[in-house]
Amino acid sequence: MYYVPDGTEKCGFYECKDCGNRFLHVKIRPAMICPYCGEEPDMEIGPDEEAPDATPSAMLIRVLEGEEVEAYDTLLSLATTGGDYGWI
Numbered sequence: 001m002y003y004v005p006d007g008t009e010k011c012g013f014y015e016c017k018d019c020g021n022r023f024l025h026v027k028i029r030p031a032m033i034c035p036y037c038g039e040e041p042d043m044e045i046g047p048d049e050e051a052p053d054a055t056p057s058a059m060l061i062r063v064l065e066g067e068e069v070e071a072y073d074t075l076l077s078l079a080t081t082g083g084d085y086g087w088i
Contacts, residue, residue: 004025011028012060021037029056038055
């Protein structure tokens with residue numbers, strides 16, 4: 001699961017157009033590679049290998065600031081666990 005560390009004041013709320021997962025990330029960009037279904041390319045390639053294609057599929061929905069960060073983090077945690085708040 002990809003949530004932000006405690007005390008984070010600003011983060012991005014993303015949704016992947018390929019797998020549909022939503023997540024928070026401390027880096028704020030218009031699009032990024034999904035941590036659930038995307039793979040970061042291995043840039044150490046040989047001379048006969050093709051360069052990897054890294055297509056960002058997670059799009060920024062909105063930028064969260066202040067108390068919104070903690071609220072969204074808790075909501076995503078509850079959605080993932082099915083409402084079992086005890087593990088947090």
